Amino acid sequence: GQSYGAEFFFKKRVGKFNGWIGYTLSWTTRSFAGIDNGNTFYARYDRRHDLSVVLIYNLNDHWTFGTVFVYGTGNAITIPTQRYIIEGDIVFDYGPRNGYRMPPYHRADVSVTYTCKRKTLGKKISYQNNWNFSVYNIYNRHNPYFIFFDTEGSVEIGRAHV
Numbered sequence: 001g002q003s004y005g006a007e008f009f010f011k012k013r014v015g016k017f018n019g020w021i022g023y024t025l026s027w028t029t030r031s032f033a034g035i036d037n038g039n040t041f042y043a044r045y046d047r048r049h050d051l052s053v054v055l056i057y058n059l060n061d062h063w064t065f066g067t068v069f070v071y072g073t074g075n076a077i078t079i080p081t082q083r084y085i086i087e088g089d090i091v092f093d094y095g096p097r098n099g100y101r102m103p104p105y106h107r108a109d110v111s112v113t114y115t116c117k118r119k120t121l122g123k124k125i126s127y128q129n130n131w132n133f134s135v136y137n138i139y140n141r142h143n144p145y146f147i148f149f150d151t152e153g154s155v156e157i158g159r160a161h162v
Contacts, residue, residue, distance in 0.1 A: 001030040001043060016058045024050040041097040042076040049073045049104075064113040074102030080149055092149065102144060107137040 005026025012018045028046040031038060051071040058064050079100045080092035111134040120126040137143075 001028065003028040003043075017056070018058075019053070019055040021054075022050075022052045026050070036097040039097070041099070044076055044098060046076050046098075047073045062115050064115070066111045066113070068109045069106070071104060071106040074104050076100070077102060077147065079147065102147065105143045107141050107143065108139060109134060109136050110138055111135075 003026065005024060007022070007024045009020065009022045011020040024047070026047065028043040029040050030043045031040045035041075049071065050073070051069075053069045054066070055068075056064060056066045076098035077100055078094050078097055081095040082093040084091045084093065111132060113133075114131040116129040116131070118126055118128045
């Protein structure tokens with residue numbers, strides 16, 4: 001197999017407003033003599049684009065606001081391109097190895113953190129509590145992890161659905 005690409009990372013750590021941006025551009029291919037006639041194909045986890053953006057705003061000693069956005073190219077998968085009925089069974093004919101891309105994965109999260117005043121117990125013990133309120137996948141994106149092909153019904157009626 002082969003894998004190549006580039007990664008970029010920018011981070012701001014000072015001030016009330018900070019965060020980072022990370023981006024990867026890459027290609028990953030595989031090749032086996034016994035699979036797909038030795039043709040080169042994209043690896044299952046070949047992810048062309050991978051982006052992460054994290055933004056944090058420290059309003060004061062008690063309140064911190066944050067947001068995260070992630071984006072990634074969908075996984076490469078092999079899907080059936082045709083169906084046949086052979087001796088009463090539904091048989092799938094598949095396309096090229098990993099020749100189809102799942103939809104891209106992306107989501108945005110937001111959070112608010114309230115930091116309580118530091119408390120001291122005795123001379124050497126102190127503690128601090130944080131309350132964090134987060135919403136994961138704020139715009140309710142449906143990110144499929146896999147596609148499952150199933151058959152239902154009889155051979156005469158059989159149909160494939162996703």
